[in-house]
Amino acid sequence: MLKLGVNIDHVATIREARYRGRGFGEPDPVAAALLCEAAGAHGITAHLREDRRHIQDRDVWALREKIKTRLNLEMANAPEIIDIAQKLKPDIVCVVPERRLEVTTEGGLDVVAAEKSLTETRKKMNDAGIEVSLFIAPDEKQIAASARTGSQFIELHTGKFAEDFLSNSRREEAQTSKYEISPSLLTSAATDYEPELQRLIAGSQQAHALGLKVNAGHGLNYENLPVLFRVPHLVELNIGHSLVSRAVFAGLDNAVREMLSLMQSYHATPAAAR
Numbered sequence: 001m002l003k004l005g006v007n008i009d010h011v012a013t014i015r016e017a018r019y020r021g022r023g024f025g026e027p028d029p030v031a032a033a034l035l036c037e038a039a040g041a042h043g044i045t046a047h048l049r050e051d052r053r054h055i056q057d058r059d060v061w062a063l064r065e066k067i068k069t070r071l072n073l074e075m076a077n078a079p080e081i082i083d084i085a086q087k088l089k090p091d092i093v094c095v096v097p098e099r100r101l102e103v104t105t106e107g108g109l110d111v112v113a114a115e116k117s118l119t120e121t122r123k124k125m126n127d128a129g130i131e132v133s134l135f136i137a138p139d140e141k142q143i144a145a146s147a148r149t150g151s152q153f154i155e156l157h158t159g160k161f162a163e164d165f166l167s168n169s170r171r172e173e174a175q176t177s178k179y180e181i182s183p184s185l186l187t188s189a190a191t192d193y194e195p196e197l198q199r200l201i202a203g204s205q206q207a208h209a210l211g212l213k214v215n216a217g218h219g220l221n222y223e224n225l226p227v228l229f230r231v232p233h234l235v236e237l238n239i240g241h242s243l244v245s246r247a248v249f250a251g252l253d254n255a256v257r258e259m260l261s262l263m264q265s266y267h268a269t270p271a272a273a274r
Contacts, residue, residue, distance in 0.1 A: 003042035005072055007217070007240025008032050012046075012054035029055065030062045036243075043070030043091075045238045048084065050076055050098060057084070064088055072238065074135075077114065077121050086124060092131040094155055094215075094238075095121065108137035108157040111145040119149040126150070133215060138196075138203030147210040154207050155215040155238065156200055158228065162219025164193035165227065193227065200231045208233040222246070 011029040019025025033044040044067050046055045063071055073090040075081045076098040085093050095118065097109050111118055111134055122132045133153035136142040137160070146154050204214045217238035220228065225237075 002234055003236040004040075005043035005045045005070070005215075005217075005236050005238040006033070006036040006041045006243055007045040007047070007074075007238055008036070009045075009047050009054045010240050010244040012056070012059060016054055023058070029059055030066060033063055033067050037067060037069050041069065043072055043236065045072040045074060045094070045240070047074035047096070048081060050078055050081065060084070060088055060090075064090065072133075077109075077117060082121055082124060085130065086128045089128055089130060092133055092153070093125055094133040094135055094153075096135040107159075108139075108142065109134055111136060111142050111149065115145050115149060118151075122149050122151050135217075138199040140203070140206060143203055143206050143210065143212070147207070147212055151212070153213045153215055153235070155217055156203055156207075156231075157218050158200065158216050158220055159218040161193055161196040161200060161228070162221070162224055164196050165224040168193050193224075197227065197230060200228070204231050204233045 008029040011027050011032040015025045015027055015029070029046070033046075036044060044063060046060055046063060048055050048057065048060050060073060070092065071090040072092050072094055073085055073088065074094045074096050075085055077095050078098075095109060097107060109118070118134065125132045131153065132149075132151040133155050134146045134149065134151050135155045135157060136146055137157050143154060200216070207214050213235050214233045215236045215238060216228065216231065216234055219241075220237060220239050221242035228237075
């Protein structure tokens, strides 16, 4: 059975937009995690970034205490975060690259260049009873290096596939539109997702043959997922943004009804004047 790990970073991003540095605020990513569990999610993913732009230390400790499913801590291969992970003891860590100026993780790890350091981190995590995944592009050399580190998992970076799929969808929409379409749109949308999908297929097959378990994530949504299902040997998908985006609408009806019910207790005049 293909498992779903829900990334709750974007819930924390909304909170931090208003309450950054205040130690409290809404929406609560831990509450969101518990809702996801109740809905059937197999695990919760949270990225404790070095700059603490969304998930905070208090969040990961609360997650470790409260969730009942698998906790996946995304983390940079940085001493401070490694130390936290060893104490926190998530079920698994996914080591990802971090750049301070990026909006979200933009690419995979260069495992070839950092093989020694990543191997040392893998040993520390495994010694603490924590499984290790490396977030990488579907590249033959990176997959081979990941296997040499002794990691249990890789997570294939599906961002390029998702972008190519989006471009392909925009092209198809432009070609069928009854309205006049800008030539620049057709030019920019001329990419197909098939080459990148084939890289993911080949990468997953290679990783499986090397004894690595294969997860995937980044940019996955309700539209491109059926196509991704052509990739074999997938264990878990880690999805965040599209789930939070969908929740804005799929959960909106209940939110409005609850607010209207609450508003019924309001009276335009104070009790003493009635």
